[in-house]
Amino acid sequence: MNIDQLSNPIVKAAFTAVNNNDQASWLALFGQGAILTDDGDPSNLAQWSTSELFGKGNGRILNIDGEEADGLTINTLFHSNVWGEFKAFWKFEIQAGKIIRLDVGQIDT
Secondary structure (H helix, E strand, O other): OOHHHOOOHHHHHHHHHHHOOOHHHHHHOEEEEEEEEEOOEEEOHHHHHHHHHHOOOOOEEEEEEEEEOOOOEEEEEEEEOOOEEEEEEEEEEEEOOEEEEEEEEEOOO
16 A cells, blocks of 8 residues: 555645655644654654654655554554664544644554
């Protein structure tokens, strides 16, 4: 499955922003005070985004293994220049057209 096949347009826009290295578009998708957790640990959204996706981590979605929960939970193969390639989940909560919570983490294989 590729990004264009995702059923939720906001999730699709988020992953497109990541793969286009477009931090401004990525951050614009989030509501004020949005919550982010990484492997269960709370993280600052802007700092995490810069570090893991758009900075030294240069994160990329390589493949989408599937979507669940009406397109709000996505399982991916993720690449990071820091952490390498691994399976990851992305669980989005969206309200009024904005992402208000994102939980990400590695999928144990």
